[in-house]
Amino acid sequence: MKVALITGASRGIGRATAERFARGGYNLALVSRSEESLNRVKEELSGYGVDILIFPADVSDFKRAQEVVDTTIKEMGRIDVLVNNAGTTLDKFLLRTTEEDWDRIIDINLKSVFNYSKAASRYMLKQKSGVIINVSSVVGLIGNAGQASYAASKAGIIAFTKSLAKELGSRNIRVVAVAPGFIETDLTSNLPQDIKDYYFQQIALRRFGKPKDVAGVIYFLASEDANYITGQTIIVDGGMI
């Protein structure tokens, strides 16, 4: 059976992605900081009859990423798909952004992608196959006032994706990114109503995205149907940008 390792799988887009891959018959390795939330997701997905490993971990921890990947290989034998989804946001103008803020956002959003891609690609190279899917953001493409650190981390993911695709393509490993627009999750739930209204007006489809809207695209990108796509960033924003 194929195996997907998904970070940030306890809520939002990551949880919906875990469910989509479970529905597709993948065994799962799920990562987030909260063990309690991961246990709940494991319980909720138990009806799909797939094996699920859970790993409480902070994705910015380099050594822990290695442990998570090594244990997944030991227990499940392979990693076919890595989804680097875990991330967090920061809404602060530059003058208010501290050095700690910057380091935290870059560590959680960008260093994490390095951590897990490096650990998993070692095994994908041996397997001679694999797909790495990185969750960026439309903000990484167009920028956003008050989100310079977040946008920089998400733009970094896009450049990382393009480069790694070129590095690993000849070894039958694809690397792609998705750039969601406004998706209804915990990440966006606390935004002030006037900001939500502003974004809403930009969306051609006149609705906010659901986590499953992104999960479906991630699943497609991991599939054989996407066999000839690598290095690209697929925008999933309902026509926002």
Ligand code: NAP
């Ligand atoms: P969410 O609902 O807040 O979920 C974030 C997930 O990441 C949770 O499972 C969280 O679990 C995990 N996580 C956060 N920090 C972590 C850390 N340091 N180590 C391990 N896990 C961590 O957010 P979401 O909206 O689904 O976002 C998922 C991804 O999509 C993020 O990369 C985000 O930047 C991107 N994105 C979202 C939107 C949007 O509109 N929602 C738009 C563009 C891009 P724990 O709290 O248990 O650790």
